[in-house]
Amino acid sequence: MVQPRANLKSVSTLLVDSDRFTRGLIVQMLRGFRMDAPIVCDTGAAAKSEMLQHAVDLCIMESVLPDMGSPELISWIRRPEMGVTRFIPVIVLSGYTQHRIVAAARDAGANTVLKKPVSPQVLFDRILWVARVPRPFIDAGVYVGPDRRFKAEEPPDKNHKRADDSTADATSDEPMADTPTAAAAKGAFR
Amino acid sequence: MTVRPVKTFFPKTRLAEMAAQLGGIARDEAIAGAKESVELLREEGDTEINRSIGAIEAIVAGSDRRSLQEADMRKILQLADQIVTLAGTFGYTALDKVMRSLCDVTDGLLQARLTDAAPIIVHVQSMRLMAPGSTALSPQQTAKVLGELAKILTHYNFCPLAAQNPSE
Numbered sequence: 001m002v003q004p005r006a007n008l009k010s011v012s013t014l015l016v017d018s019d020r021f022t023r024g025l026i027v028q029m030l031r032g033f034r035m036d037a038p039i040v041c042d043t044g045a046a047a048k049s050e051m052l053q054h055a056v057d058l059c060i061m062e063s064v065l066p067d068m069g070s071p072e073l074i075s076w077i078r079r080p081e082m083g084v085t086r087f088i089p090v091i092v093l094s095g096y097t098q099h100r101i102v103a104a105a106r107d108a109g110a111n112t113v114l115k116k117p118v119s120p121q122v123l124f125d126r127i128l129w130v131a132r133v134p135r136p137f138i139d140a141g142v143y144v145g146p147d148r149r150f151k152a153e154e155p156p157d158k159n160h161k162r163a164d165d166s167t168a169d170a171t172s173d174e175p176m177a178d179t180p181t182a183a184a185a186k187g188a189f190r
Numbered sequence: 191m192t193v194r195p196v197k198t199f200f201p202k203t204r205l206a207e208m209a210a211q212l213g214g215i216a217r218d219e220a221i222a223g224a225k226e227s228v229e230l231l232r233e234e235g236d237t238e239i240n241r242s243i244g245a246i247e248a249i250v251a252g253s254d255r256r257s258l259q260e261a262d263m264r265k266i267l268q269l270a271d272q273i274v275t276l277a278g279t280f281g282y283t284a285l286d287k288v289m290r291s292l293c294d295v296t297d298g299l300l301q302a303r304l305t306d307a308a309p310i311i312v313h314v315q316s317m318r319l320m321a322p323g324s325t326a327l328s329p330q331q332t333a334k335v336l337g338e339l340a341k342i343l344t345h346y347n348f349c350p351l352a353a354q355n356p357s358e
Contacts, residue, residue, distance in 0.1 A: 004216070005212075005213060005215055006209050007212065008208060008209060008214065010208060021231075021234070025228060025231060028231060029228060031227050032226060033220045033223065033224055034215050034220065057203065057204040057208065058205050087199065089203060095274070096274045096275075096293055096351060097270075097271045097297055099352075099354060100354075116275040117274070117275045117278030120220075120221045124224065128209060128217075130205070131208075134200070136200055137200070138197070138198055138199075139197040140196040
């Protein structure tokens with residue numbers, strides 16, 4: 001069977017993680033996906049500076065940065081002053097001991113939260129998911145970010161026919177290829 | 191009091207536009223390429239794991255072996271979390287389990303404001319047994335070590351971090 005393809009080569013990615021080795025792992029994964037080398041930062045302040053200087057299409061950040069938490073950085077990105085940059089997909093990487101911040105990151109407007117260690121499958125599927133499964137962007141003052149309400153149901157006949165049938169849960173860290181939503185993820189992969 | 195109207199946008203992101211372009215890479219090819227790239231870091235990863243284990247051992251060695259300062263526990267938690275990531279990435283399953291258990295116990299002690307060093311010392315000895323480059327234990331020996339570590343969590347009645355509700 002011929003697999004559908006994804007062209008992520010010229011996606012400008014901002015990677016924010018204080019751990020040198022984790023940054024290296026994610027950079028290697030993105031390289032494997034044939035994406036251009038990301039802009040790499042180790043603090044929230046450096047990330048803000050980079051975002052003001054460069055157009056960024058995707059932001060991957062650690063949940064706890066040395067100088068701020070991911071919620072603070074996400075809230076900064078989601079401000080109206082950021083123009084179209086406020087809409088960029090944000091993927092948060094949470095360590096095993098950082099689970100308490102998962103809900104805060106989601107409520108600050110993260111598109112998805114992934115638990116470390118992140119496998120290439122999970123990262124690739126999530127990047128494609130945030131790219132290809134459209135979610136309205138809500139600015140309600142107290143919450144600014146992608147709509148957190150989306151169906152988590154299978155199609156009535158359990159038969160995923162279209163990309164729109166995707167029911168993937170953005171806050172789950174389950175590998176999409178191993179869940180019942182795998183068909184949806186693959187359906188979105190067109 | 192004025193209620194701020196909710197604004198809804200339907201943005202088309204550049205990521206979405208680029209992902210929809212023709213050409214590119216197939217999923218299996220992308221994942222295989224990424225795995226290959228990550229594998230290039232294995233040796234460096236092993237060194238990093240052993241360095242972090244050494245750092246935890248140094249913290250414990252610097253204590254009176256009866257109690258640990260809160261700052262030391264937080265440092266251990268940070269290092270252990272890093273090892274969980276590396277052990278999981280490079281497939282060191284037993285080490286991954288030991289480190290998760292160390293995280294659970296250390297976090298539990300911090301939450302309960304306890305300073306007991308003994309449960310941490312036992313984990314430190316176990317993680318050295320499972321470290322990359324150490325003599326491999328048999329599956330039975332590994333199961334025995336993990337079983338004993340699980341008893342510590344039960345003894346303190348701590349809930350594993352993975353089982354806790356993130357919204358709490």
